[in-house]
Amino acid sequence: GQNIDQPTEMTATEGAIVQINCTYQTSGFNGLFWYQQHAGEAPTFLSYNVLDGLEEKGRFSSFLSRSKGYSYLLLKELQMKDSASYLCAVRDSGGYQKVTFGTGTKLQVIP
Amino acid sequence: GAVVSQHPSRVICKSGTSVKIECRSLDFQATTMFWYRQFPKQSLMLMATSNEGSKATYEQGVEKDKFLINHASLTLSTLTVTSAHPEDSSFYICRRDQYFGPGTRLLVL
Numbered sequence: 001g002q003n004i005d006q007p008t009e010m011t012a013t014e015g016a017i018v019q020i021n022c023t024y025q026t027s028g029f030n031g032l033f034w035y036q037q038h039a040g041e042a043p044t045f046l047s048y049n050v051l052d053g054l055e056e057k058g059r060f061s062s063f064l065s066r067s068k069g070y071s072y073l074l075l076k077e078l079q080m081k082d083s084a085s086y087l088c089a090v091r092d093s094g095g096y097q098k099v100t101f102g103t104g105t106k107l108q109v110i111p
Numbered sequence: 112g113a114v115v116s117q118h119p120s121r122v123i124c125k126s127g128t129s130v131k132i133e134c135r136s137l138d139f140q141a142t143t144m145f146w147y148r149q150f151p152k153q154s155l156m157l158m159a160t161s162n163e164g165s166k167a168t169y170e171q172g173v174e175k176d177k178f179l180i181n182h183a184s185l186t187l188s189t190l191t192v193t194s195a196h197p198e199d200s201s202f203y204i205c206r207r208d209q210y211f212g213p214g215t216r217l218l219v220l
Binding site: 040043099102103 | 190209213
């Protein structure tokens with residue numbers, strides 16, 4: 001099975017940089033996802049990492065270390081609209097490639 | 112644009128009725144789709160894996176006779192909540208690969 005840990009809440013200032021960490025323990029690993037979920041809406045796909053290293057996509061970057069079971073999502077130049085929950089999810093290597101979601105980190109961006 | 116759609120986006124029904132939710136893959140064929148449920152301020156909970164041409168695989172604790180899943184084509188999976196009750200009121204979301212549908216909010220009166 002999978003066990004995923006991420007902070008429950010974070011607060012950051014508009015224009016700043018914030019790093020949201022995720023640690024996981026897995027019986028099999030075939031990739032890690034980050035999603036953004038605004039209140040009342042479905043999650044939106046942000047990034048996917050399967051190899052170690054940093055993936056950059058605009059203001060968002062995601063890092064993975066498979067040996068450490070660790071990932072982070074980095075948000076730069078924070079905007080008020082970035083206030084949302086950020087979900088870390090791990091896909092296992094089984095037949096159905098089941099994806100397990102963390103409980104999410106609720107980020108509040110303040111002026 | 113969206114690659115996964117859901118219909119309806121919102122439904123209100125009386126207790127005891129059945130509700131069908133459709134999930135469509137708009138760009139690629141999907142042999143596997145996933146159904147989730149999310150209660151307010153709670154985590155996404157996987158309900159079942161929908162497999163084209165075969166029976167769905169349900170997670171522990173999910174009643175397969177209550178939540179009927181049909182994946183009759185490579186672009187469509189349906190979830191039917193049978194004899195819905197107020198405790199079934201929730202946000203139901205499907206997923207294909209890394210993409211989620213927009214979700215269906217169900218309110219059972």
